[in-house]
Amino acid sequence: MSPANSKKWLLLVLLPLGFAGVWELQQRIDIQRRAFEQERDELVLRSGKLVRAMSLEYAPLMADIYWTRAVQYYGDKHARHDPNFELLWPLLDLTTTLDPNLLVAYRFGSTFLSEPSPRGAGHPELGIALLMRGMQANPDYWRFYEDLGFIYYFELKDYQKASAAFAEGSKHPDSQIWMKIMAAKIAAEGESLSTSVFLWNEVYQTTKDPQVKDNAMSHLHLLRVEQDCQQLDALADEFQKRTGRRPARVGELVQAKLLPRLPVDPMGFPYVFGPDGKAVLNIDSPLLEQQLLQQNSK
Amino acid sequence: MRRAGAVALNTFREAVRDRVLYNLVFFALLMMLAAILVGGISIGIEDLVIKSLGLSAISVIGLLIAVFIGVGLVYKEMDKRTLYALLAKPVRRWEFLLGKFGGLVLTLAVNTMAMAAGLFAALLYVKHHLERTDAVLLIAIYFILLKLTLVVALALLFSCYSTPLLAILYTSALYIAGLFVEEMRTFHSTAANPLLEALLRGLSYLLPNFENFNVMAAAAHGREIPGALVLQNTVYAALYSVIVLLVAAAVFSRRNLK
Numbered sequence: 018m019s020p021a022n023s024k025k026w027l028l029l030v031l032l033p034l035g036f037a038g039v040w041e042l043q044q045r046i047d048i049q050r051r052a053f054e055q056e057r058d059e060l061v062l063r064s065g066k067l068v069r070a071m072s073l074e075y076a077p078l079m080a081d082i083y084w085t086r087a088v089q090y091y092g093d094k095h096a097r098h099d100p101n102f103e104l105l106w107p108l109l110d111l112t113t114t115l116d117p118n119l120l121v122a123y124r125f126g127s128t129f130l131s132e133p134s135p136r137g138a139g140h141p142e143l144g145i146a147l148l149m150r151g152m153q154a155n156p157d158y159w160r161f162y163e164d165l166g167f168i169y170y171f172e173l174k175d176y177q178k179a180s181a182a183f184a185e186g187s188k189h190p191d192s193q194i195w196m197k198i199m200a201a202k203i204a205a206e207g208e209s210l211s212t213s214v215f216l217w218n219e220v221y222q223t224t225k226d227p228q229v230k231d232n233a234m235s236h237l238h239l240l241r242v243e244q245d246c247q248q249l250d251a252l253a254d255e256f257q258k259r260t261g262r263r264p265a266r267v268g269e270l271v272q273a274k275l276l277p278r279l280p281v282d283p284m285g286f287p288y289v290f291g292p293d294g295k296a297v298l299n300i301d302s303p304l305l306e307q308q309l310l311q312q313n314s315k
Numbered sequence: 316m317r318r319a320g321a322v323a324l325n326t327f328r329e330a331v332r333d334r335v336l337y338n339l340v341f342f343a344l345l346m347m348l349a350a351i352l353v354g355g356i357s358i359g360i361e362d363l364v365i366k367s368l369g370l371s372a373i374s375v376i377g378l379l380i381a382v383f384i385g386v387g388l389v390y391k392e393m394d395k396r397t398l399y400a401l402l403a404k405p406v407r408r409w410e411f412l413l414g415k416f417g418g419l420v421l422t423l424a425v426n427t428m429a430m431a432a433g434l435f436a437a438l439l440y441v442k443h444h445l446e447r448t449d450a451v452l453l454i455a456i457y458f459i460l461l462k463l464t465l466v467v468a469l470a471l472l473f474s475c476y477s478t479p480l481l482a483i484l485y486t487s488a489l490y491i492a493g494l495f496v497e498e499m500r501t502f503h504s505t506a507a508n509p510l511l512e513a514l515l516r517g518l519s520y521l522l523p524n525f526e527n528f529n530v531m532a533a534a535a536h537g538r539e540i541p542g543a544l545v546l547q548n549t550v551y552a553a554l555y556s557v558i559v560l561l562v563a564a565a566v567f568s569r570r571n572l573k
Contacts, residue, residue, distance in 0.1 A: 024565075024568075025565075028561060028562075028565050031558075031561060032558060032561065032562070035554060035555075035557065035558040035561070036521055036558065038554050039520070039521070039551065039554055039555055039558070040520045040521070042547060042550060042551045042554065043520050043524060043527075043551070044520075045547055046524075046527050046544065046547045046548065046551060049541060049543050049544045049547060050527070050544065052541070089498060
């Protein structure tokens with residue numbers, strides 16, 4: 018082998034080895050930095066007006082960058098189940114100050130802020146403040162009222178204000194007819210399963226974001242579970258009236274011809290009766306974890 | 316190695332002759348101005364501003380020197396035809412490259428040390444005394460020097476096969492990309508494409524991670540930096556620089572200088 022060739026081969030061996038070393042070292046540095054930094058969240062400039070002035074004519078571009086950072090921040094915290102969303106509001110504040118017409122920042126941002134911990138920051142009041150700011154800057158956009166009604170309905174359980182938000186939004190010429198129906202229905206019934214299903218279904222149908230779609234679908238699944246369990250409990254009551262005892266298994270309802278077949282949850286797992294005789298999710302169902310998470314966050 | 320050392324020493328002398336170290340005057344003025352002004356425009360964060368501004372200035376000035384001088388190291392010698400005279404002597408091409416690299420790193424080290432002295436002087440002026448926690452600044456400055464070493468290696472690599480303008484573009488682009496590797500790794504929070512996610516994750520480990528050397532915030536707040544990180548960052552910068560210099564030497568040895 019000529020010296021030139023041997024050098025080439027040596028390089029071909031050394032380079033992958035070197036990069037393998039870099040890879041390994043980087044993993045160690047990551048561990049070290051995580052331990053030493055603990056919380057990497059830092060936002061040096063918190064004044065939207067100052068950042069806007071410093072952005073010169075590039076404020077909309079800066080807003081896009083800050084919005085991306087807000088999404089990454091929320092996504093990263095969400096993925097790590099970290100309930101500390103301290104910087105979410107400052108990031109959204111900066112984003113919407115830099116570009117007051119960035120509708121997506123108000124809509125998703127208010128959801129991120131309002132959802133209870135650990136799914137969100139658990140600050141519905143900040144979500145409302147963000148939406149109010151969005152309404153002021155974009156008075157023609159009726160969807161903010163839908164989001165506002167959503168926060169009042171689901172997070173704050175303030176049905177009067179939720180109804181008022183839907184009613185206010187329904188006055189917009191572009192708004193959809195169901196806004197008026199929701200306003201009346203919530204005013205009359207407060208929280209109801211059918212209203213909740215409708216609202217989450219609306220989110221599911223209208224969003225293009227896969228994560229929001231998944232979240233809406235998960236809520237819809239849990240609402241269906243709630244509906245199913247209510248129906249199964251009613252059938253168990255009927256069974257008790259006939260036989261004088263609570264059914265121990267759901268199968269007994271089928272045997273008593275109260276059900277045509279074994280009912281299953283949206284993931285295909287059959288329901289069971291709990292120790293208190295009430296219908297519950299199967300322990301193997303993946304929905305059980307989501308249900309517990311939702312119950313804990315309430 | 317002695318030959319590479321001679322090239323390095325001459326590269327340092329050339330940088331001094333080219334008035335590269337004049338930037339120290341600018342740094343000194345900046346520090347003096349900041350030290351005088353900061354008390355009047357801020358409350359409670361005077362020393363923090365001096366530390367942050369000082370470290371940032373050391374980093375930016377160092378980067379400008381590393382990139383702009385680094386990309387011309389080989390090109391200038393070829394353009395002036397001094398390289399031919401040099402390579403006619405018993406100096407191997409890789410020794411020439413290593414010497415050029417060492418010379419610029421030496422220039423940067425002297426420059427950084429002088430700026431560090433200026434930073435501590437400004438800090439002393441503002442606080443009237445130095446604390447033990449201020450010593451963390453030295454680690455941050457050392458990390459900046461490690462970062463600059465890596466940038467010089469990259470600039471040298473690109474200067475071996477392209478024009479200075481393109482080399483500046485490549486080096487700057489790689490430096491900026493190297494600052495965002497953390498974001499590449501946390502891309503999972505928004506990406507729906509697992510292939511893209513895996514690709515970005517892999518790339519994030521192969522690109523030079525300049526964020527490794529960023530401890531400015533911790534140093535400004537006087538937070539302790541673990542010794543293991545100092546060691547790991549030193550090995551990282553050394554290993555990555557060796558890889559880049561190996562590639563640079565391979566490219567330069569095949570280059571037709573006729």
